[in-house]
Amino acid sequence: MTCFDNNAYAMDSRADFMNWSIWAAGAFDYPADKVGLTYGAVVELNQKYWALRVGYFLTGNEPNSNQFDMNLFRARRLCHRARDPLHRCSHARENFAWRSGPTTYFSGSYRQAIDLTLINPGLDPNDAIVQTRRAQTKYGYYLNFEQALTDDIGIFGRWSWNNGKTEISAFTDIDASLSFGTSIRGTTWGRPDDKIGLAGAINALSRDHRDFLAIGGLGILIGDGRINYSPERSSRPSMRTTSTSGRR
Secondary structure, three states: OHHHOOOOOOOOOOOOOOOHHHHOOOOOOOOOOOOOOOOEEEEEEEOOOOEEEEEEEEOEOOOOOOOEOOOOOOOEEEEEEEEEEOOOOOOOOOEEEEEEEEEEEEEOEHHHHHHHHHHOOOOOHHHHHHHOOEEEEEEEEEEEEEEEOOOOEEEEEEEEEEOOOEOOOOOOOOOEEEEEEEEEEEHHHOEEEEEEEEEEEEEEOOHHHHHHHHOOOOOOOOOOOOOOOOOEEEEEEEEEOOOOOOOO
């Protein structure tokens, strides 16, 4: 899905930042199996100062699944991405971009699961949400920007959001995310392949998602029983160095 989330300063956890909501749009629940792969098609229109991409991808037959739903008109992710170079200074490298699209896949409703536990006090919320799974649509968007201040210093940021009504499909338990950071190459100290970066992110959950966790529900990565919710704040330095004999 890198063609829908490119950022020159934060898109590779091996070379940039390790925090998921910094190298990617945290609230974009991209279609994938457990190892991050899927099948799909992309159509792209590139012009000198702008580009448009539209993609259609298979989703899992349930959240965090290795099996894809092969009903092509029921379970899918439709993505749109456009970019527009700002050209606000001579060093402008890319871009301001937006992306949006619905996901339809078999997923459970947080609110319906909560209602089932209220009607049946002995019902585990994680069993309740399985009972609510059907083809449901999640929608959202993200804004991405990157700006080169000099040939060696750049800043970047992302804002992403989804409606947070249904289970996370494949990525991580975030319904809204804001990140911002900077990346500096080591040219000034004679090591142009080195990179130093500093970034921070604030991640949040929807009301329905929080209420589901509060009664003991579990997500793909979070939930430990009646969680006491608070927005996540993360600050991450990043440093990549090269060997003295050449690139690593």
